[in-house]
Amino acid sequence: MxxxxxxxxxxxxxxxxxxxxxxxxxxxxxxxxxxxxxxxxxxxxxxxxxxxxxxxxxxxxxxxxxxxxxxxxxxxxxxxxxxxxxxxxxxxxxxxxxxxxxxxxxxxxxxxxxxxxxxxxxxxxxxxxxxxxxxxxxxxxxxxxxxxxxxxxxxxxxxxxxxxxxLSTLDVLNGWMEMTKHALIADPELWNTMKQFKTIPSPKAMHPLIEEAAAIKKRMVEADEFEFGLRKTLNFGHTVGHALESAAAVKNADLSHGVAVGLGMIFSLHWSATRTEHLDIQSELIDAAKSIEQWIKSGAPEQARTALQAADCATLWSCMKKDKKNDIRGVQEVSLTKIGHAVWNQPLSFSEFATCWTKAHEGV
Ligand SMILES: NC(=O)c1ccc[n+]([C@@H]2O[C@H](COP(=O)([O-])OP(=O)(O)OC[C@H]3O[C@@H](n4cnc5c(N)ncnc54)[C@H](O)[C@@H]3O)[C@@H](O)[C@H]2O)c1
The missing domain is CATH 3.40.50.1970 (Rossmann fold)
Structure with missing residues (x-):
């Protein structure tokens, strides 16, 4: 349309x-x-x-x-x-x-x-x-x-x-997190380039990558402006990310949007890995979670730790139940079937969330 x-x-x-x-x-x-x-x-x-x-x-x-x-x-x-x-x-x-x-x-x-x-x-x-x-x-x-x-x-x-x-280092990290999201849901090649960086490059050094990441968003918006389907994949990592932001706000804890989304994506990658039997896909999803963890640890370790301490599973879940993307069936998540391929409207239960949440953030 x-x-x-x-x-x-x-x-x-x-x-x-x-x-x-x-x-x-x-x-x-x-x-x-x-x-x-x-x-x-x-x-x-x-x-x-x-x-x-x-x-x-x-x-x-x-x-x-x-x-x-x-x-x-x-x-x-x-x-x-x-x-x-x-x-x-x-x-x-x-x-x-x-x-x-x-x-x-x-x-x-x-x-x-x-x-x-x-x-x-x-x-x-x-x-x-x-x-x-x-x-x-x-x-x-x-x-x-x-x-x-x-x-x-x-x-x-x-x-x-x-x-x-x-821009501050933190705000470069925040942008890099949304670029990561675009790569993970839609562009394996962009992801292959991004994952080579052990630390986040300066904005000047990443101009072509910024253009590619922006082009992914433009394409998705053009295909599904009012978010009936494909555009929902841009919410990858956001259900948990938004819940973390809400919980942090209640405790007056600083949590920037990109870091929240990064932590959310770590969860979503672990959860996605539990949904495939292909070992090679599982390991590339977990590796992606590790890259994000490493970037967050180098750019905003304190903020991430405080955010994770600010909310327990039950509190986050109560925020997630209010997420705009949910429907009558309950919490709806975006998951990856592999790097570069996302599926939306995937029901997520509390027990799945609790199990993967604890596992996903052991290292942060
Ligand atoms: N509308 C959408 O589609 C959409 C998509 C993604 C995120 N968001 C929203 O975006 C918000 C996060 O945006 P953000 O990370 O840009 O946060 P922000 O607007 O708070 O900016 C972050 C910080 O950078 C400063 N800043 C802005 N430009 C600067 C520059 N050139 N140099 C130095 N400092 C600069 C700001 O003053 C601020 O302190 C969240 O509320 C999120 O929900 C909206």
């Missing part, structure tokens, strides 16, 4: 000497967006220097990144600001930031006056390969992840990988 609205994707060459994202904005052939919702990081760190001039014109809403901003109250704040600015329906809104800022900003843009033209300018690796493309916009609600939102495609997506230069 064709997309309800096909975004225009523009990539800025990494050799460009112009300001971040600027060549992409020019290449769109459009006049610049009227309104900007921007991660407050770029107010203090002027790597996107021209946005400070736009701010001088009163056209920037600075938004704090992080899960606590992914709330209806923040969406209301953005909408109130747009009303105060007298933003019109035929004007456009651009959002610059990582996954949390894009989720909030693009959601606000998708409902303001029933939706205006929106531009996605991802600034984290995770957002460039995942959150910034695909049209899922929204916020958390009462402790449940991404419970309220819309699926409406951005009109323009501008990628500029030069922006990753200021």
């Amino acid at each position: 064709a997309l309800s609205q096909k975004p225009t994707y523009i990539s800025v060459p990494s050799s460009s000497r112009e300001g971040l994202f600027q060549p992409g904005l020019q290449a769109s052939g459009q006049s610049p967006p009227e309104w900007w919702i921007v991660d407050v990081f770029f107010q203090k760190n002027p790597s996107i220097d021209w946005i400070l001039d736009v701010d001088q014109q009163g056209r920037v809403y600075w938004l704090q990144a992080g899960e606590s901003s992914k709330a209806l109250a923040e969406v209301e704040n953005v909408i109130e600001w747009l009303i105060q600015k007298d933003a019109k329906r035929n004007e456009s809104i651009a959002v610059i930031g990582g996954g949390t800022v894009l989720d909030v900003g693009l959601f606000a843009a998708s409902i303001y006056q029933r939706g205006v033209q929106k531009w996605s300018l991802p600034t984290t690796l995770l957002a460039a390969v995942d959150a910034g493309i695909g049209g899922k916009n929204g916020v958390n609600f009462k402790g449940f992840k991404n419970y309220i939102g819309t699926i409406t495609q951005p009109d323009f997506v501008i990628s500029d990988f030069r922006v990753f230069q200021t």
Whole structure:
């Protein structure tokens, strides 16, 4: 099925000497967006220097990144600001930031006056390969992840990988985890390349891999925009990941999305291995879990340990039972039949979860 609205994707060459994202904005052939919702990081760190001039014109809403901003109250704040600015329906809104800022900003843009033209300018690796493309916009609600939102495609997506230069090691790891997910569910060749890295490479060294990972997401969204089937495979590792995030939030423990998904994928790989009798497949799935474990241990060992201590099996299970992907049959998981091939809507029982969960995280 064709997309309800096909975004225009523009990539800025990494050799460009112009300001971040600027060549992409020019290449769109459009006049610049009227309104900007921007991660407050770029107010203090002027790597996107021209946005400070736009701010001088009163056209920037600075938004704090992080899960606590992914709330209806923040969406209301953005909408109130747009009303105060007298933003019109035929004007456009651009959002610059990582996954949390894009989720909030693009959601606000998708409902303001029933939706205006929106531009996605991802600034984290995770957002460039995942959150910034695909049209899922929204916020958390009462402790449940991404419970309220819309699926409406951005009109323009501008990628500029030069922006990753200021990313922390943790945020490179977070993006690498979503790239890992894309490779594991759909691209054995990409996985073969990624697994060679014992430590995570710098963003500059992984540009072609970022493009491949983003292309996987784009293909899946084009094939199944509203997640009736194939797109569900992008939730690999997310049922457990979201439960870990919810449990960590209750305890005020820091847990970034990518690390949560990484821990979730370790579980899902172990569980997938129990579902095949082919020893070679079992061992490649367990090896993949070990690679993820190694990356997490080198990038966020404390965060991972705290997250695993923040919740027991029963607590996680109660969060998993509230996952959006479930249906009347109970918890529905994505599993791999082999590297590069994922199946969705696989029922998962509590006893299977408890057994594999303990085994999966013995080493973390
Ligand atoms: N909508 C979707 O399809 C989708 C897909 C995947 C993930 N997500 C969501 O994305 C969120 C995670 O996104 P995230 O990991 O980008 O988190 P984030 O938005 O919190 O950004 C992480 C940190 O990086 C900082 N930052 C942003 N750009 C930077 C840069 N260029 N240099 C230095 N620091 C920078 C931010 O200020 C923040 O401190 C989660 O809430 C997750 O649910 C959404």
